[in-house]
Amino acid sequence: MIHRSSEISLLDAGIAAQAVGVAFRKLDPRELVRNPVIFVTAAAAVLTTVLFVRDLVTGVPSTGSDPAVVGQIAAWLWFTVLFANFAEAIAEGRGKAQAASLRKSKTETPARKVSSIDGAGEQQVPAASLRANDLVVVEAGEVIPGDGDVVAGIATVDESAITGESAPVIRESGGDRSAVTGGTRVVSDRIVVRITVNPGESFLDRMIGLVEGAKRQKTPNEIALNILLAGLTIIFLVVVVTLESFAQYSGVTLPVVYLAALLITLIPTTIGGLLSAIGIAGMDRLVRFNVIAKSGRAVEAAGDIDTLLLDKTGTITLGNRQAAEFLPVAAVNERELAEAAFLASLADDTPEGKSIVVLARQKFGLHSVDPATSGFTFVPFTAQTRMSGVDIPAAAGAGAASSSGSGAGSTLTLDDPTSIRKGAVDAITRHVGADGSPRDLKQIVERVARAGGTPLVVAKGGRVLGVIHLKDIVKPAIRERFATLREMGIRTVMVTGDNPLTAASIAAEAGVDDFLAEATPERKLELIRSEQAEGKLVAMCGDGSNDAPALAQADVGVAMNTGTQAAREAGNMVDLESDPTKLIEIVMIGKQLLMSRGALTTFSIANDVAKYFAIIPALFVAAYPQLAVLNVMGLGSSSSAILSAIIFNALIIVALIPLALKGVRYRPAPAASLLRRNLLVYGLGGLIVPFIGIKIIDLAVNAFGLA
C-alpha cells in the first residue's frame, strides 16, 4: 500500500513555523467569530489587556489586583487564543502540504482542443480555459489537461500523480474505464477526451480545496458539538457574571480580571480550540490512506455505518479462481482428465488456466510441454464459443509423449490425433452434443456449484471426461476482519453475481453475515433502500456506471478511482488506489474522528473541577478565610492559583495538539468496552490531570516569583 504523504511527520518544523504566522493572522475577528468559545476567550483577552494598560497609565491598580499578575493573565489569555489558532493552522498546514504535492501536477499545460471526435480543427489552448464538453486530443507523453471521459481511442495512463500507484492503467472509450483525471499522463497511444468539468471544479481542484480545509464546511456532528460548547459557554458566562453579586453580598469585590480568568478556565477552551483541527485531521487521515472524501459529512457517516456491502470479487475473494480438484465422470480416471485439462491449458495465460497446469503437475507430476515447439494448435477462448482448448495432430502427439521424460507417472498418454476443449457446462454440452454428455455430469456440476465453485467441463474427442473444480479463493485473514466488524456491531453483506448456492458457500467460508446473490444494480439499490428503511446506514463501494445509483443512495459510497466518471460523481468518497477492502479502514477512520471529539470534550469538561478548586478558594478566601480548606492543591497564593489555572488551561491545548491530529487510539471493540476505556482515560484522566498540572505550574510560578 502506498502512503503518498506519510513523510509529513506529526509536527513538521516547516509546517509548524508557517502555522505560527497563520495563528496570528487568524486573530482577525471575522475568523474568530466562527468559533464561539475562542471568540469569548479573545474578548476576555482584549478586556484584560485594556484593564492592564489602564492600570499602567493611571498607575493605580484600580482592579484590585497586582498589575504584574494582570499583565501575565492578559498575556496567557492571548496565548490561549493563539494556541487554538495554531492547532487549526497546523492541521490546515498538513493538508496544504498534501495539496501541494497534488498541485504540482496542475502546472499549466497546453491543451490540444479539437472540434470533433475525429480530431479535426485542432488548436492549442491553455488547459485552464477548457470548459465542460470541450474535446481534446492527448497523445503519448502528454498530460491530460482536465477531468473527462475518453470518447475515442484506448491508451495507457500513468495516474501516479493522483494515486501514487506506479503501474499505468488502461483507459478506453465506452465501458467502465473511460474516466480520466486531469494532471495524469498518457504513456502510450492516443485518445480523445471529452472534458466534463468547468475550470476550478475539477476533481483535483476539489481535492486540493478539501485537504487544505479551505472549503471545509462544518459537519452535522461538529455543528451539534459547537452548539453544546456555545451553550456551556453561556452557562459559565451567567455563572461568572452573577458571581460578582454573590461576592458583593459576601463582602468581597472581585477584580474583573480574575472573573475573566475564571470564565476562560471554565468554558471548554480545550475542545473549542482543537475542534476544527480534529475535523481537518480526520480528512487528512483519509487522504493519507489515499481516499478522498468529498465532504466531512461522509467521514462522519462512515463512523455510523451499520451495514457494509462488499463485492465478492477482489474484496472477499482473490480476483481469480483457481483449480482445486479434478472430478472425472464415470468410467474415466482422474489422471486422464488431468492430462486433458493440462494440455488444454498449456497456452492459457489466464490465472485460471495457469492454476490448472499447476494442479495437474502437483497431482500427477506432469512435465510441461513448450507450447511453441509442441506442434499443437491452440484454440483461444472467444466470447462466441466460450471454450478454449487444443488440437493435437498425431505426429505431434508422439513427440510430446517422448519429450515428457522419465519418472513413473509422468508420461503423457497421447495416442491419436485429437481435440480437447474446456469451457462452461452449456458450451461444452453444445459442443459434444447429447451423446457426449454422460448422465452423472449434471450431478458433478451441481456439486461443484453447491460448494461455491465454478465447474469447468473438459471434453476430449467429442466425449466429456469430467469437470475441473475452479474455486474462489477467500482472501487470507478476511474471516478475522469480519469477526472484528461483527464485534464493532457492523453487519457485512457480500454482493455477488453468482447463483445463491455458490454465494452461500463462499459467504459461509468468508464469515460474512449475509449475502446478495445474482446481484444486479437494481437489486443492490433495493437492498440499500431496505436497510436504510430500517434506520441503518449503509456503505458500499463500486466502480461501474451501473453502480452509480447505489453509490448515490448509500450513506457512504466509495467510488474506485479506476471507475467511471458517473460512479465517481455519485460516490461521496473516491479511493485512489481502487482497493475495495479499504471500506473497513474508512469506517474506522470515521469512528476515530468522532471518538477524538468525544474524548477531548469529556476531558475538557472534567478539567473544570480542578480549576474550581484552584480559583474559588483564591477568590473567596478574603470573604471567608475558612474556605481555604477548599484549596486542596495547596497552591501558593490567590494570584498564583489563578495564574496557574490560566496557564494550565492554555498549555493543555498545545499538549493535546498531537492527539487531535493523530486521533485517539482506536481498537475495534464493542461499544461498551470502548466507552469504559475512554471514560476511564479521558473522563477520570480529565479529572485528575489538571490537579497535578496546576500544582506543578503553581510551584514553578512561585519559584520564579511570577505572582
Next chain:
Amino acid sequence: MDSSGLIQIVLYLVLLTALTPIIGEYMARVFSGGKTVASRVIGPLERGIYRVCGVDPAREQHWTGYAASLLAFNLLGVLLLYALLRLQAFLPLNPAGMTAMTPDLAFNTAVSFTTNTNWQSYSGEAALSYLSQMAGLTVQNFVSAATGMAVLVALIRGFSRRSARTVGNFWVDMVRATLYVLLPLSIVTALFLVWQGVPQNLNAYVTAETVEGAQQVIAQGPAASQIAIKQIGSNGGGFFGINSAHPYENPTPLSNLVEMLQLLLIASGLTWTFGRMVGDLRQGVALFAAMGLMLVVGIGVTAWAEGRPNPAMVAVGADSLGGSLGGNMEGKEVRFGIANSALWAVATTAASNGSVNAMHDSFSALGGMVPMVNMMLGEVVFGGVGAGLYGMMVYVLLAVFIAGLMVGRTPEYLGKKIEAKEIKLAMFAALTTCFGILVFSALALVVPAGLAGIQEPGPHGLSEVLYAYSSATGNNGSAFGGYTANAPYPNTTIALAILLGRFLVILPVLAIAGALAAKKSVPASAGTFPTHGPLFVGLLVGTVVIVGGLTFFPALSLGPIAEHLMTGVVP
C-alpha cells in the same frame, strides 16, 4: 441517628422500589390508551368529558399543537385562579371571612399552583377561603400534575415512534392522567388520611381554651382531599401554613410514611412506564437506578448531618454528641424525629414537591444544602410527576451526546440520533435552570427590596435567597423558611422564575419530542452506545453532578459551604 431511624429509611426505600413496577405498569397501560381495571367505571366519565369539551380523542397533535393546547390551558388556569383569589371575599364557602389577596400575592399564588410549584407566600388557614382551597388550589393540584405527566408522555412517544408527525393529544393525556391515575389514588389516600385524623369538613374554625386559659383558634376545613393530591401530584402546597409539620396535615407516623411514599411514588413509577413504553424495561430500570443512587446519597448526607448536634448548642452545654436529642432537633417535629425529617426533606426536594414536615432553615448547613442541591440539579432525582423524568431526559441527551461520541458513532439514545437540533433544545432547557436560579438570586442580593427579606445575614442569608429562587425555578415550592417572601418584589420575581422554570423547559422538551418522533429509529447493535447497565448509570449520575455542580459550586461555596466551614463540626 439510631438504628430505628436507619430501619425506617431502609423500609421506605424498599417500599418505594416494590411499588414502582406496579404503578409503572398501570400508568403505561393508561397512557398507551389500553384498558385498565378502572376502565369500566372511569371509561364512561372519560368519554363524557370528551363529548362535552368537543375533543376528538383519536385526533393527535403535532408538537406545536400539543404545546399550544398546553399553554392555552395553563394560561386559563392562571387567570381563573387569580380571579378566584382576588374575589374570594364575595364568594361562598368562606366561613372565616377571608379577604381578597393582594394583587402581587394572588399573581404569585396563581402562577405557583398552575405550574405545580406550590410556592406559598401565605398561610392557608389565614388567607384562603374554603372555595379558594377546593375549587382553586386543589383543582390546579390535579391538572398541573397531569400537565407534567402529559409532557413526559409526549416525550416518550417521541422516542418510541418512528417517522411520525404527531406526539399525542394533550387533552386526552391530561384527562387520562387525572381520571385514571391521580383521582383514584387521591380518593383512597384522602379516606386513609381522614382515618388517621386529618379533618375533611366545611366547618368554621373553632376556638378552644387551653389548659393555661389562653384562647386558641383551631383551623380546619376540607384538608384531607387537598393533602392527598398535594403529595401524589408533587405539588406540595399545604392546606395549613406549616404544611405537613401540622398535626392536622400529618398526624401520625403512619400518615407520615404514606405521605412520604406518595412524594416519589408516581415519579418513580414513571421510570418503569418509560421503559415499558419505549419497549425496553432495562432503560427504565437504569434511570430508576441513577435516580435511586442520588436519592440514597442525599438521604445519607442529610441524615448524617442532622444526626449531629448543633455545634452552637454543644458550645453552651445544651447538647452533646450522642446526647439525648439524637442530633439537630431544631425545627423538627418530635413525632417524626431526625430520620423521618431528613428523609422527607431529601425526598420532597428530589421530587418537585416542596411539602415539608420540618423547617429546612433550621437544618445544619450541609443538611440544608442537600435539598438545595436537589433543586439546583433540576429536580431530576425522580422529580415532579412527569417533570422529573423529562428534566432527566435533558441530562440524558447531554450525557449521551458527550460520552456517546467516545464509542465512535453519532450519539443516539433509544435508537434516535441526537443531533444539532436536540442539543440546541436541551442546552436551552439547561440554560433556563441556570439562568432562573443564578440571575434572580444575584438580583435579589443587590436590590434593596430583595435584601429586605433576608432574615440572617452572612452565608445563611445567601442560602435563603438561593434556596428561594432554586425552589421557584425548579417548580419545587418548598421554602427554606426565614426569607420573607410576601412582598411585591419577591412575589413578582419568584413568580417570574416559576414561569421561566416551567414553560421554558416544557417548550424545548416538547420540541425535542416532536423532533425525535420525526426521526427514523436505528436498530441497536454491538456498536451502539449501551444505555442500560451500571456504566450508563454512573455516566448519567456523573453528568448530572458535574454539569449541575459546575454551575452552582461558586454560589454554594459562598452559601452553605462557607456556613458549614464557619460553624464547624462537633468533634
